[in-house]
Amino acid sequence: MMPSQILGKDRILEAVGLHVSFGTGALSTVAVDDVSFVIARGEAYGLIGESGCGKSTILRTIAGLVETYDGALLFGNRELPRKRDKDFFRRVQMVFQDPYGSLHPRKMVESVLAEPLAIHRFDNPRKRIDAVLEAVGLGPAFRFRYPHELSGGQRQRVAIARALVIEPEVLLLDEPTSALDVSVQAEILNLLKTLRRERNVTYFMVSHDIAVITHLCDRIAVMAEGRIIEEMTAADVRGGRAREPYTRTFLEASAGYVTAS
Amino acid sequence: MVKPLLEVEDLNISFHGGRGVTHAVRGVSFCIGREKVGIVGESGSGKSQTGRAMLRLTPKGADITAKKLSFDGIDLLAATEPEMRKIRGKRISMILQDPKFSLNPLMRVGQQIVEAYRVHTPSSKAEARDKAMAMLEAVNIRNPQRVFELLPHEVSGGMGQRIMIAMMLILEPDLIIADEPTSALDVTVRRQVLTILDELVTRRGAGLMFISHDLNLVADFCDRVLVMYAGRIVEDIPARDLRHAEHPYTRALLDSLPRLDRPVDMLTVPKRDPAWLTSPTIRRAST
Numbered sequence: 001m002m003p004s005q006i007l008g009k010d011r012i013l014e015a016v017g018l019h020v021s022f023g024t025g026a027l028s029t030v031a032v033d034d035v036s037f038v039i040a041r042g043e044a045y046g047l048i049g050e051s052g053c054g055k056s057t058i059l060r061t062i063a064g065l066v067e068t069y070d071g072a073l074l075f076g077n078r079e080l081p082r083k084r085d086k087d088f089f090r091r092v093q094m095v096f097q098d099p100y101g102s103l104h105p106r107k108m109v110e111s112v113l114a115e116p117l118a119i120h121r122f123d124n125p126r127k128r129i130d131a132v133l134e135a136v137g138l139g140p141a142f143r144f145r146y147p148h149e150l151s152g153g154q155r156q157r158v159a160i161a162r163a164l165v166i167e168p169e170v171l172l173l174d175e176p177t178s179a180l181d182v183s184v185q186a187e188i189l190n191l192l193k194t195l196r197r198e199r200n201v202t203y204f205m206v207s208h209d210i211a212v213i214t215h216l217c218d219r220i221a222v223m224a225e226g227r228i229i230e231e232m233t234a235a236d237v238r239g240g241r242a243r244e245p246y247t248r249t250f251l252e253a254s255a256g257y258v259t260a261s
Numbered sequence: 262m263v264k265p266l267l268e269v270e271d272l273n274i275s276f277h278g279g280r281g282v283t284h285a286v287r288g289v290s291f292c293i294g295r296e297k298v299g300i301v302g303e304s305g306s307g308k309s310q311t312g313r314a315m316l317r318l319t320p321k322g323a324d325i326t327a328k329k330l331s332f333d334g335i336d337l338l339a340a341t342e343p344e345m346r347k348i349r350g351k352r353i354s355m356i357l358q359d360p361k362f363s364l365n366p367l368m369r370v371g372q373q374i375v376e377a378y379r380v381h382t383p384s385s386k387a388e389a390r391d392k393a394m395a396m397l398e399a400v401n402i403r404n405p406q407r408v409f410e411l412l413p414h415e416v417s418g419g420m421g422q423r424i425m426i427a428m429m430l431i432l433e434p435d436l437i438i439a440d441e442p443t444s445a446l447d448v449t450v451r452r453q454v455l456t457i458l459d460e461l462v463t464r465r466g467a468g469l470m471f472i473s474h475d476l477n478l479v480a481d482f483c484d485r486v487l488v489m490y491a492g493r494i495v496e497d498i499p500a501r502d503l504r505h506a507e508h509p510y511t512r513a514l515l516d517s518l519p520r521l522d523r524p525v526d527m528l529t530v531p532k533r534d535p536a537w538l539t540s541p542t543i544r545r546a547s548t
Contacts (some may be wrong), residue, residue: 010353051447152304160324181303181474186517186528193527208447215528237522253448 010041012202013062013170017071018056031057032069033226043170044203046217048210050250053204054226059172062204063094073172090120093163094172098179099155103147108211109133109158110143116166128165135198136161137192155186156190173205177212189215205210210254214238222247264361265292266468267315268434270329274310274319274492280444285310285323287492291543297469298463299479299500301514302489309470311489312438315470316349333435351381354429358441360421365411371397371409374428381432396427400457423457430461436468455482476514480504488514491496492536497544508543509534 020032032054039045047055060066062073064084073080080088099255103112110129117125130140136157147155156176163171177185190206192218196203207213213220214237221228222244230244242248274286277394286307286439291298302306313319317337330337332353340348349355357363365373374393378384384392390409397405400423413421415443424443429437439458443451462469473479480503488496488511496508506512513531 028473050449118440158398182476182514183303183531186530189519190530210448211519214521215524231277234524238524250449253452 010039011038011074012043013039013204014074014077015062015071016074018058018061019070020054020061020066020068020074030226032061034071034226035223035226036071037221037228037231039202039204041202042196042200043219044205044217046220046251047204047206047223048208048213049223050219053223055223056059056174057215058223059094059174059204060207063092064088073125090166091168091169092170092172093166094174095156095159095163095176097175099159100147100179101151102159102221103155105147106186107146108143109138109145109147112158112162116162117215120166122166132133132165135164135195137187139213151184152180153187156180156184156188160191160195161187164199164201167199168201170202170204175207178207179210184255185212191244192216210237210251222250224250226228263518267293267470268310268329268331269315270327272311272314272327272330273325274307274314275324277322278318280513285492286314289489289494291487291494292380293470295466295468296485297471297483297484298460298473298485300489301476301486303474303514306489307492308489311353312355312440312470312472314354315436315438319344325522327532328496334535347369347381350377350429351432353436353438354375354432354434356422356425356429356437356439356442356498358443360413360416360418360425361445363425364421366413369410369412370416370424371411374424374431377395377428380443381545383431393427396403397424398474399430400424400427401453402427413463414511415545419446419454422437422446422450422454426454426458426461429544433465434467436470437462438470438472441474443478444473451478464533466542476503476518493538495537495540499545502545507545508537 015035015037018032018035021030022027029075034056047058049055057066061069066249067082075088113129113132114125117128122128131233133140133142138154138157150158177188180188195201203216205213205217210218218234220232220234220237222230222232224246230242230247232242240251242251270290272286272289276283276285288320289311302308302310310319314325315337316465319325325338327338335348364370374396378389378392394405394409397408402408402420402423408416408420416424443454446454463487471479471483480500483500484500486500486503487494488508490510496506496511498506504515506515510531516529517531519528
């Protein structure tokens with residue numbers, strides 16, 4: 001799906017000339033340089049690139065964790081205020097990379113899930129918590145567990161449940177499986193795929209694993225040095241149809257290791 | 262046949278904790294010659310503990326037993342602590358997963374390499390410094406003079422990992438144990454680091470024990486692969502045959518990976534069979 005095809009569709013998230021830099025004067029570094037993209041409602045959009053290319057900065061900027069940016073971010077065709085309001089967080093939620101670091105060690109699963117519900121004044125918290133735990137494949141028995149009593153995969157399920165419990169429209173995924181084993185990764189990827197199908201949530205995913213991102217996303221943007229070099233469909237990635245030389249090298253490097261001898 | 266560098270027979274490691282005894286490694290046997298051997302498995306399968314046991318770095322309070330644990334004729338279980346100190350670093354060295362946590366944060370990286378060298382080799386400071394510079398160059402660091410004076414927080418992950426490799430290889434060990442040396446790195450840097458490791462290992466004819474959970478990487482990089490499950494080796498297979506492995510667990514791990522060349526709607530999640538806990542190791546000799 002190319003941007004021109006999206007014009008007729010319901011756009012949910014859009015960046016126009018996004019520019020983020022850190023530091024001042026001679027020490028200033030440009031992290032995101034004139035990045036534009038359009039994401040349709042219900043789409044899964046992936047961002048891939050080497051470490052330091054600015055992909056996580058884009059994600060953090062959308063989430064409102066970086067407030068000093070130039071250009072515009074549009075959500076549902078309206079420009080987002082620099083300081084995000086509460087309604088934004090009701091509709092956009094983030095799942096972080098490391099489930100070992102993103103859950104409060106002294107809070108039981110139940111209070112982790114009850115907090116966003118209380119903040120956004122949802123009714124029936126008990127029912128909603130049970131339903132969301134069911135949806136992520138953990139039974140209601142997990143309500144009274146602490147994070148240290150959970151495996152890595154179970155923790156990431158709780159992190160996903162925390163984001164989903166307030167029924168957001170967009171899920172921002174920051175390398176949701178890179179801290180997990182291959183077998184657990186398969187479980188989480190299946191879960192994300194099923195949830196998207198059931199709830200029509202829009203995904204914006206950042207990863208450095210091309211196979212993972214192609215599995216989950218419809219459209220993939222390749223980033224290098226703060227810019228989006230190329231946007232490809234998942235089918236193009238699988239077929240190796242890259243236009244830019246950088247993308248081609250990147251795809252080859254991801255394919256595997258070839259011994260020198 | 263050439264005598265293998267490392268021989269392990271019936272290795273068992275167990276931990277005594279509040280909830281009883283945890284048997285982390287259960288009856289593991291293998292040999293490593295001058296080759297690249299990959300050890301794969303999930304977290305908790307005992308692969309890191311197996312690697313650490315070779316250097317006797319198992320935490321205090323753990324029980325290690327083995328019918329045989331010998332490195333180049335030395336019985337590693339019977340060796341005294343001073344003897345072990347001569348082996349660690351000099352004869353067997355270990356590259357750890359994350360340079361952020363494995364380098365001394367208050368010491369310039371060059372000094373750390375020099376220290377590693379001078380502990381085992383009587384040499385002048387200048388000599389050790391030259392040697393460290395040469396080693397930094399060998400791991401493809403472009404400006405060794407500058408990098409030598411940097412502190413660990415000033416180097417990137419990929420450079421940190423190359424510094425660790427430089428430090429571990431400066432004494433030209435016979436056996437290198439690499440515990441997930443590239444999982445903190447992204448694809449392009451990973452390839453560089455592997456190339457360096459491959460060249461150094463191949464050129465010096467050392468043995469390499471490569472612990473990883475990345476099956477594709479191990480299949481391409483190593484000569485032989487040991488697949489661990491629940492503290493046991495379930496399959497011992499030449500790396501090039503890994504994609505045609507026999508053991509259902511190895512097969513399940515391979516199937517659970519998303520692949521670019523074979524799109525699937527849902528990935529297969531391994532279903533665990535209790536029989537894997539006791540079934541004999543499938544060994545396939547290289548042809």
